[in-house]
Amino acid sequence: xxxxFHFDEQQKLIRDSAREFFRKHCPPAAVRAAAKATExxxxxLWAGMAxxxxxxxxxxxxxxxxxxxFLDLYVLYPEMGRFLVPAPHLDAVVxxxxxxxxxxxxxxxxxILREVVAGKLLIAPALTDTGGFGAEDITTxxxxxxxxxxxxxxxxxxxxxxxANLLVVAARIAGAEGVSLFLIDxxxxxxxxxxxxxxxGYPLYAVTFTDVSVGAExxxxxxxxxxxxxxxxxxxxxVLQAAMVAGAGERVLEIAxxxxxxxxxxxxxxxxxxxxxxxxxxxAVAQRHTALLALHAAWRIDRGLPVAxxxxxxKAMAAKAAAVMTFSAHEVHAGIGFMEDYDLSMYTRxxxxxxxxxxxxxxxxxxxxxxxxxxxx
Amino acid sequence: xxxxxxxxxxxxRAWRAEVRAFLAEVVPGGMHFDYDFDESPExxxxxxxxxxxxxxxxxxxxTWPKEYHGLGRSAIERxxxxxxxxxxxAPGFPVIGHAVSWFLLRxxxxxxxxxxxxxxxxxxxxxxEGYTExxxxxxxxxxxxxAHRDGDDWIINGQKTFGTAAHQCQWMAVFARTDPNARPxxxxxxxxxxLDTPGIQMLPMHNMAGGQQNQTFFENVRVPHANxxxxxxxxxxxxxxxxxxxxxxxxGHAPDVMEYRMLRTLKEVFTFCRETKRxxxxxxxxxxxxLQLAELVEGMEIIKLQSFELHSTLVNGTAEGWNPLGGVFNxxxxxxxxxxFAQVCMDIVGPLAQIEGGRWAQLQGRIExxxxxxxxxxxxxxxxxxxxxxxxxxxxxxR
Numbered sequence: 085x086x087x088x089f090h091f092d093e094q095q096k097l098i099r100d101s102a103r104e105f106f107r108k109h110c111p112p113a114a115v116r117a118a119a120k121a122t123e124x125x126x127x128x129l130w131a132g133m134a135x136x137x138x139x140x141x142x143x144x145x146x147x148x149x150x151x152x153x154f155l156d157l158y159v160l161y162p163e164m165g166r167f168l169v170p171a172p173h174l175d176a177v178v179x180x181x182x183x184x185x186x187x188x189x190x191x192x193x194x195x196i197l198r199e200v201v202a203g204k205l206l207i208a209p210a211l212t213d214t215g216g217f218g219a220e221d222i223t224t225x226x227x228x229x230x231x232x233x234x235x236x237x238x239x240x241x242x243x244x245x246x247x248a249n250l251l252v253v254a255a256r257i258a259g260a261e262g263v264s265l266f267l268i269d270x271x272x273x274x275x276x277x278x279x280x281x282x283x284x285g286y287p288l289y290a291v292t293f294t295d296v297s298v299g300a301e302x303x304x305x306x307x308x309x310x311x312x313x314x315x316x317x318x319x320x321x322x323v324l325q326a327a328m329v330a331g332a333g334e335r336v337l338e339i340a341x342x343x344x345x346x347x348x349x350x351x352x353x354x355x356x357x358x359x360x361x362x363x364x365x366x367x368a369v370a371q372r373h374t375a376l377l378a379l380h381a382a383w384r385i386d387r388g389l390p391v392a393x394x395x396x397x398x399k400a401m402a403a404k405a406a407a408v409m410t411f412s413a414h415e416v417h418a419g420i421g422f423m424e425d426y427d428l429s430m431y432t433r434x435x436x437x438x439x440x441x442x443x444x445x446x447x448x449x450x451x452x453x454x455x456x457x458x459x460x461x
Numbered sequence: 462x463x464x465x466x467x468x469x470x471x472x473x474r475a476w477r478a479e480v481r482a483f484l485a486e487v488v489p490g491g492m493h494f495d496y497d498f499d500e501s502p503e504x505x506x507x508x509x510x511x512x513x514x515x516x517x518x519x520x521x522x523x524t525w526p527k528e529y530h531g532l533g534r535s536a537i538e539r540x541x542x543x544x545x546x547x548x549x550x551a552p553g554f555p556v557i558g559h560a561v562s563w564f565l566l567r568x569x570x571x572x573x574x575x576x577x578x579x580x581x582x583x584x585x586x587x588x589x590e591g592y593t594e595x596x597x598x599x600x601x602x603x604x605x606x607x608a609h610r611d612g613d614d615w616i617i618n619g620q621k622t623f624g625t626a627a628h629q630c631q632w633m634a635v636f637a638r639t640d641p642n643a644r645p646x647x648x649x650x651x652x653x654x655x656l657d658t659p660g661i662q663m664l665p666m667h668n669m670a671g672g673q674q675n676q677t678f679f680e681n682v683r684v685p686h687a688n689x690x691x692x693x694x695x696x697x698x699x700x701x702x703x704x705x706x707x708x709x710x711x712x713g714h715a716p717d718v719m720e721y722r723m724l725r726t727l728k729e730v731f732t733f734c735r736e737t738k739r740x741x742x743x744x745x746x747x748x749x750x751x752l753q754l755a756e757l758v759e760g761m762e763i764i765k766l767q768s769f770e771l772h773s774t775l776v777n778g779t780a781e782g783w784n785p786l787g788g789v790f791n792x793x794x795x796x797x798x799x800x801x802f803a804q805v806c807m808d809i810v811g812p813l814a815q816i817e818g819g820r821w822a823q824l825q826g827r828i829e830x831x832x833x834x835x836x837x838x839x840x841x842x843x844x845x846x847x848x849x850x851x852x853x854x855x856x857x858x859x860r
Contacts (some may be wrong), residue, residue, distance in 0.1 A: 086469050086537045089773040089780040092462045096781075155463055162782065334782065341856050356859045358845075361852035365793065368856060372790055375782065376766040377759075383463050397759050446752070453755035457731060457745065 089379070091159055094152075098141075099159040105136060106167035112427050118170035119285025124247035125171050134203030139177050143185060147197035154320065158382045161324045162331025162375075168430055172206070172287070174321055174328070175243035180207025182317040183252050183265060187305030192267070196250070208248035208270065210239035210291050211314075217443040219311050222263050224293065226255040232299040233257070235266065235274075238292045241441075245270065245277045245289035252304060253293070254314065262308030266298050273297075284437035319395035320385060322442045326378035326402035329438050333371030333409045336431050340364055340413040343420075354416070366412040370405035377401050393455035400448035406435035465769055467540050476538055480520075480545040487514050494552035495722075496626045498670035498834040505629060508552040509584065516583035521554070524713075525566060529574045530582040536713025536776050543715030550721060556626050561588045561634055564651070564700045568691035577653065580632075589627030591635035591654065591677065592701070594620060599846045601636075602645040602697060606679065608637035608652060615639075615652060615689065617682040625840070627675040628663055631656055635679070636701070640694050651696035653688040670834035714771040714788075719795065720764045723802055726831050727757055729824050730806050744809070753805050760798040767791040786855035789847050796844035803828075803835035 091099065109129055118126055133139060141157040143149020150156075157178075164173065181200045184192060184207070199205035213223040224237025235255055245251065248270045257264050268275065274296035280288045305313060341364055344355030354360045377398035384391040410432040414421045421428045439445070468474045484491075488511055494504040515521055524539050525531020558581040565574055580586025597604040606619025617637050627633065633654045640648030656663075660682040666674045691699040731754070734744040744750050771788050779785045806828050807814045816822040817829055838844070852858045 086464055086467050086473065087540065087769055087772050088462055088464045088777050089770055089783060090462065090777055091780070095463075337856070341858060344858055353859050355852075358849060358852075361856075361858050362845075362848050364856055364858060365790075365848045365851050368784065368851065369790060369793055372784070372787070373763050373794070376763060376770060379463065380465055380766050380769075383465050386463070387466075394762075397762050400755070401759060401763075449752055449755035449759070450748075452758060453751045456755075456758050 091155070095156055095159045098156055099163060101136065102138070102160050102163040103166075105132065106163055106169055110167040110169050112168075112430065115168045115170055115430060124244045124287035129169075129171055130206075131203050133171060133173070134201070138173070139181075139203055140197070140201030143181065143197050143201055144193075147185075147193050148201040149197065154385045155382055158324065158327055158379075161327035162334065165328035165331030165333070166335045168332070168434055172208075172244035172247075174324055175209055176200075176206050176248070178321045178324055179209040179317055180250075180252055182320065183209065183304060183314065184267075186313045186317055187265065187310060191301075192304065196267075205250060206244060206248045207250045207252055208242050208245045208289075208291075210242045210245070210251045210253045212240055213237055215240060217447045219263050222254045222256060224253065224255040225258055226264060226266065226298075227258045229297070232297060232302065233266065235268070235293040235296045235298065238290055240290050241280070242277075242289045242291045244287045245291050246279060246287055251275070251291065254310070257307055260308045263311040263314065264307050265304040265310040265314065267302050267304050268293075268296060268298055282437065284434045286434070286437055315392070318442055319381075319392055322395045322399040322448070323378055323381040323385065323391070325438055325442050326374055326398040327382065329402040329406050329435070330371055330375040330378055332431055332435065332438075333367065333374060333405060336409050336413050336428065337364070337367045337371055339428050339431075340367055340416045344416050360416055363412040363415050367409045370401075370408040370412075374398070374402045374405040393452050393459075396443070396448040396452040396455065399443055400445045400452060403439045403445035403448070406439045410435045465766075467537055467544065473537065473541060477541050477545060480542050481549075483515075483518065484545060484549045484551060487511060488549065488551060491549045492552050493550060495834070496553060496555055496629070496672060497837055497840075498668070498672045498830065500667075500671060500673045504552070508555060511552055512554060512584040515551075516585075519582070521558075521584060522562065522578060522582040525562065525578060525582070529566070529578045531578070536772070539713060540715050540772060543718075547716055547718045547721040550718075550725070553718060555584070556587050556630055557590050557634065558584075558586075558588045564634075564690065568699050570687075572687070573653070573690065577632075586632055587626075587630040589624045589630035589633040589656070589675075589677075591621045591624065591627075591633040593623045595622050599842060601701065602649065604636060604638060604649065606635070606637045607641070608639050608650060610639075610686075611683070613686050614683050615650075615686060617652065617654070617679045617684065619679050621677040621679075622674075623666065624663075624675040624677055626673060627656075627677060628665065628673060633677065634690075636696055643694060646697040648694050649696045649701075650693050651690040651700050652684050653690060654682065654684050658682050658684065669836060670830065672837075713776045714768055714774075716768050717764055717795070719799065720761055720768070722831075723757075723761050723764070723799075726802075726806060726828065727754075727761070729827065730754070730809055733810060733824060739811070750809055753809060757802055757805055760794070760802060763794055764791075764798065767794065784851075784855050786851060789851045789855055792841070792847045793844050793851060796838045796847065799838045800835040803832040807832050 137150055138160060140149030141152045145151040184196050212221050214221045226233040226235050251268045251270050253266045253268050254263055255266060274294045276292045278290045280290055282288050344360050344364055345353055347354050381391055381394040381398045384394055413428055420426050468477050494508050519532045522531035523534045527533045562578055562581050565577055592601060594604050608615045608617045633656055635652045635654045636649050638648050639650040660680040662678045664676040668674055737744050771791060774787055810823050810828050813823045814828050817826040853860045
């Protein structure tokens, strides 16, 4: 089937059921309510997603998942963007459970993945200490002690840490090279979670580790050797984040075009003016470019082809698109788009989070050009 | 099923190898010749010689029906052929013969197909563009070249302009107004006109990149009724909209030659950046230059993927979530990105980039030439026109 942009029947089925499910469970009022609620996200929504099988699409069948393909997972993401689904699927499932799948021992996978898939255990990845996105931005220290480790440091922008049972913490082992990952009980002594008020209304936290002890069995993957697997999981997540932006962009475009068709000024719909038409095409073009790069990168992941460069191009474009699409849509709307109870503003707030989540445009452009100029690196 | 791999069978891989072997034999090392930006007689001669060899293989009409001088092969084989040609590189196919072939296959009579596709298939007849007029560019439907019926003939009077390489062509596809009383879009017809017909005069126009375009004057030019394509007065909807709106007449899209030109240019700029120090360190280590290069890579990747999407749409239909007018959205990016790309390359190479030739020219002046050529980005309609089409036809905004 050479060169085709049609999803297969199973993917269409997942996409269509996701659209129906989110349409029902995530209307704008529910999205607004979730952003103001004290709990990190609506528990019944998460349970519903677990019932649909969506917390384990790519998890191996032996650990309770569906063992399906990356593209089967991919089709959920434009829908999650379109409906601004208030659930930490990307962080908890794709990154959190993804790291356990990639690096975990059989015991760790047995203990964790089945629970994650059932929606009973939530993992929060705690990665950056600085807001930066590279290995060098991981500075939390793990000191060897009593056959295990003691962690000290503060992780920022940790998604859904309040609801999490388990944290995957990136750290550096004192006196050793490389990045290590630790599985730490979110309620362990010395773990402090501080909710961060933020533009998106997402449940983001600062998590501080003060002399937090973890046994050697808490190490996920090789000591000092987690970075390559972490990078590969983050590439997958970056592609899905781009797909989410593309899906949100479809909705932002609909909102802008509907408004331009119906808003009358100077005796004519404003959408008749070329200046307004160009703003609408700016939204459409940015959406289209993001969707092209994201789908291509997803296909490469599905085929097992190298994807770091393509994932970075997709996320770089998504970051630009998140800004361009919302800005242009606001230009079309003027005053009404500025109002909190107008749906566009919900997209604008979240787009700002998506822009830098999993790496901002500059980070991914730097990475893409490095991988283009020095492919072996 | 989502797929970005053109040659996913042994047969298709063998086909690619066959195309590549042909290129290695006929144009070893490749041939850089773009008639849009180059008027050297030697280039034209070698280019025509190359395309006649391609024609002898039957590959110009690769996907056409066998009945009409084609080989009846698949759209994906055409994709692979063009990808290899673009990458090698082969010289660009001269002028608008492919567009003529698509509309003849769709709207031409049996006799027209038999007769005219032959000359395109073996590259013995070149076709020039007779659409644009001095006062009808973006607003093509306002054209005033007239054709009136005279017995079994039509008599054409008027003027066409910007005909790229028309002076090298033997025939021209001419749009003329055949019903002055109808609405602008509903009174235009398309005629196949031999350029040696009495009453045709051509004057050269030289574009800023070294290519020749032409003014063509028609004074009582007589063509038989048999040279009318499609229905009288219906050229706009039957032919132009399909070409200018989107490429509905094609069996499938092929990789964009422009992407490969950019790729070659960018590789030269990469090399330049590795070998050139500015401010005491290699340009390639300058973080600002690296970000500039990254944005060029991003824009080129989008051009590449756009071709995939358009091909899928033409072969398999529009997939959900993709605008059916994807081709128009593609043209927006292509038209805006190309001059931007050239501008950034000039900026990176620096002040010496303005030197056209001689020992002090950077990269033999190729970036400077490429920059001049990038002002040809409007052919087929400006980015602004494409945005208007995309907004009204693609997004449903009012006209």
